[in-house]
Amino acid sequence: MNECTQRIGHQHLLFDPALWPDVSADQLTVEHWRAQGAHAAAAGRGNAWFLARPDGEHWVLRHYQRGGLIRKLSPDRYIWLGAARSRAWREFRLLQALTAAGLPVPRPVAAGVTVAALRYRQVLVTQRIADAVPLSARLAEAALDAGEWRTLGRVLAQFRDAGVGHADLNAANILWRAPDRFFLIDFDRGRQPASAAVQARSIRRLRHSLDKFCRRQPGFHFSEADWQALLQGYGP
Numbered sequence: 001m002n003e004c005t006q007r008i009g010h011q012h013l014l015f016d017p018a019l020w021p022d023v024s025a026d027q028l029t030v031e032h033w034r035a036q037g038a039h040a041a042a043a044g045r046g047n048a049w050f051l052a053r054p055d056g057e058h059w060v061l062r063h064y065q066r067g068g069l070i071r072k073l074s075p076d077r078y079i080w081l082g083a084a085r086s087r088a089w090r091e092f093r094l095l096q097a098l099t100a101a102g103l104p105v106p107r108p109v110a111a112g113v114t115v116a117a118l119r120y121r122q123v124l125v126t127q128r129i130a131d132a133v134p135l136s137a138r139l140a141e142a143a144l145d146a147g148e149w150r151t152l153g154r155v156l157a158q159f160r161d162a163g164v165g166h167a168d169l170n171a172a173n174i175l176w177r178a179p180d181r182f183f184l185i186d187f188d189r190g191r192q193p194a195s196a197a198v199q200a201r202s203i204r205r206l207r208h209s210l211d212k213f214c215r216r217q218p219g220f221h222f223s224e225a226d227w228q229a230l231l232q233g234y235g236p
Contacts, residue, residue, distance in 0.1 A: 001096050005083075012083040014092055015110035019057075019127070028112030028123050030063050050128060058128040059109055064088065064121070064188065077119040086113045088122035091187050095126065098192075101162055104155060104183040129175055129183050136171035136213055143221035146229040148180045153233020155182045156203070160234075165194025169202040170209035203234070 006013040011025040026032055033049045038061070041048035047063040064087060065076045083089055088111035095108040106126035113122045138144070152174070159166065166173070167189035175183040191198060207227060214220045
């Protein structure tokens with residue numbers, strides 16, 4: 001895959017010319033996407049917007065937003081250390097590497113960074129994975145069988161074996177597509193290579209996420225047997 005970069009004043013662009021050769025900075029804003037008819041995803045820190053393009057492509061724009069207590073002080077601005085060290089740049093390039101390796105992730109389209117007063121705001125555009133829903137939404141509606149849980153475990157093992165660490169592996173950042181396909185999204189602060197400790201922490205985080213959904217949503221379809229099936233697929 002190829003990539004191109006552009007700098008126009010305080011705006012920095014990184015993009016795949018095969019997917020979006022004529023991208024411009026004003027197109028990498030939530031306001032522009034809303035004007036084009038984009039609709040917001042479910043509420044969350046990522047602030048994602050879905051757009052169906054005239055050429056038939058379906059894309060996702062995510063405006064990076066902070067979480068935790070710091071969000072109250074600076075909801076979407078980060079300390080500027082250069083474009084290559086911005087979170088959008090690093091996620092774009094990690095997704096490029098994972099896509100090239102054949103791992104089930106969305107292909108990156110473009111990243112945009114706007115700098116002001118040694119702070120920056122950023123967005124990332126990726127291809128939308130067609131007909132897929134968050135695992136959390138799927139389990140709120142119906143159960144997966146043991147074979148599907150083992151399949152998910154094998155998918156997670158593919159990332160482990162490739163040395164990938166996901167910083168926020170949870171039931172909303174795993175997509176399910178019928179009949180038994182799984183994809184990982186949101187690789188902000190992801191790593192490759194990642195230590196075994198980081199990868200183990202990701203799996204524990206997923207278990208914590210599933211348990212939390214169970215506590216908050218009566219009838220959420222997850223059990224200890226499901227987790228053991230996932231671990232069977234994940235392997236030692």
